[in-house]
């Protein structure tokens with residue numbers, strides 16, 4: 196794996212499978228009474244958030260703490276970011292503090308790339324969502340969730356998503372989740388289709404490794420997983436679609452539509468959900484909806500990413516058993 | 528003023544001849560001229576061109592002297608082979624009154640490196656609402672002929688129509704920064720394959736083309752002159768070509784960077800490539816080169832846009848738009864137009880001196896290299912090859928996309944009315 200995780204495109208198929216496998220090992224830690232490994236003891240992980248996202252921040256924080264890293268939460272929101280000096284200055288500060296990894300969420304596309312490539316900082320940079328660009332750990336946790344549901348928890352080890360058909364529905368234009376998912380799912384061998392009104396599909400999408408459709412009903416019966424994206428109501432005011440009602444009617448997932456999906460197919464949502472907009476309560480609360488699992492899986496995936504970026508390149512398995520021993524000594 | 532003999536330079540790329548400068552004018556052009564008491568500049572192998580004229584320079588003074596001043600900007604211009612530049616109006620305060628344009632004009636005179644012709648704002652404060660005092664700026668000591676809200680588009684159709692009509696009274700021209708504002712809200716780069724991948728707000732080609740289409744129609748309707756700034760797309764070329772075929776009075780410019788660089792470079796997220804209009808695709812670049820070669824695009828203009836380091840040493844979204852260009856323009860044109868066989872050196876003289884001077888109605892610039900003409904001249908060594916080192920720039924700012932890149936050609940001498948501003952590649 197590379198030194199940073201900026202884009203889902205940074206990952207080869209083998210890198211991605213290694214992360215998913217490592218996350219399975221990490222998930223087992225969550226089943227123990229003491230949910231902690233000493234793996235990253237003495238290492239410092241900084242959560243650098245220029246944009247509010249309590250969910251993502253807490254997920255990274257929990258992941259780092261379960262690996263025994265020291266965690267610093269740096270909320271840059273509200274500080275003077277207008278000219279962007281603060282990103283560089285903050286980076287220099289974090290460098291001086293000896294940050295081993297910086298988890299960055301930023302409103303500007305490319306900010307994590309700049310942070311990683313401008314020589315401002317030596318530590319690993321993990322993109323926790325940048326503008327309308329990418330959110331690679333979200334894509335990894337989505338892939339992890341799909342693999343568990345469709346291939347199986349243990350049966351899935353070492354496997355990718357070859358041949359699976361995955362549909363991403365909604366505001367693709369503004370979605371970093373969609374961008375990362377299209378890239379990663381394709382790397383893992385899945386066939387991806389994005390479905391949205393034409394106004395919410397970016398010009399230039401033809402270069403993406405996916406199909407594009409404007410017709411949700413036509414795609415649903417051929418989907419093994421349907422990923423619903425959050426649609427912001429403000430998009431209506433910017434004329435991306437006429438009314439909420441029309442959006443929900445054409446692109447929302449309700450019980451009738453869910454019934455047209457194959458029996459085994461799952462419904463995914465990165466959260467938070469707009470019930471009644473892109474998804475109805477009936478679907479959101481059904482067994483087929485993985486939204487809550489996705490949150491739990493997010494911690495395992497982020498543990499795996501931090502471990503692999505900071506801990507080493509080998510499988511976590513050997514390491515986990517070794518650290519198990521250490522943990523046992525400590526607790527005795 | 529003393530005499531200078533330039534010996535053996537190819538005039539406009541033609542056969543080697545000698546040129547004698549006496550005072551501010553060219554005294555003689557002949558196969559051989561005896562030097563007498565003249566200082567001799569040996570120029571074998573070099574090209575002699577009329578001093579370059581830029582229609583589009585941001586000198587930043589008054590208001591942003593940390594980026595550039597009239598003095599540093601005109602030194603950069605001289606180093607790049609220019610003897611006249613048009614200073615854009617988006618300063619602080621905006622050049623929208625006779626007072627401000629006269630100040631800039633006077634600062635240019637004092638610098639002595641290059642004539643500075645101020646461009647007046649079209650509307651008060653570049654706000655697009657009310658016409659600025661175009662007549663007063665024209666009647667001022669600065670004698671403004673070119674008006675532009677550059678940096679912003681005159682998007683109100685009625686204001687644009689009135690401006691075009693109004694300047695007919697004194698043979699002025701409206702230079703339009705063609706950017707439909709609604710279509711470019713949040714725009715960060717060319718809208719296309721690369722923006723879709725990078726998740727950066729798209730600046731669609733049609734936002735430029737729709738304004739150009741409207742403005743050539745308006746100019747035709749009212750019978751006035753319109754000039755299109757930094758045209759950047761293949762579609763814009765088609766519209767200008769069509770308008771010219773109708774005999775309408777439209778002219779256009781292209782920047783050196785739009786002749787060389789593409790939006791693929793934005794993948795680096797390095798704000799040095801952030802510019803307005805944005806870098807486009809390779810298809811656009813080729814269309815622009817061909818249009819400059821066939822004359823559809825009249826001239827090269829630098830859009831020299833100096834910014835201090837801190838405005839570029841940040842994330843893409845926060846960075847200022849623009850790049851410096853005065854000191855590299857001729858090299859980029861040599862690489863993209865001369866070495867590709869699209870233009871000869873006479874063509875370069877036409878696109879970088881004769882035509883921009885004519886569009887700006889500048890007296891004394893863009894003249895033939897002939898006896899009796901003003902001695903505004905530049906000597907270029909076309910065989911030179913070297914990497915661009917921003918540390919050598921005379922411009923106060925260093926935001927060049929060519930750092931470390933090898934570009935051909937070098938300005939060895941620049942003469943402003945017979946006075947050397949550059950000698951052996953060094954500013955005097």
Ligand SMILES: [Zn+2]
Pocket residue numbers: 677678679704756757803804
């Ligand atoms: Zn402009």
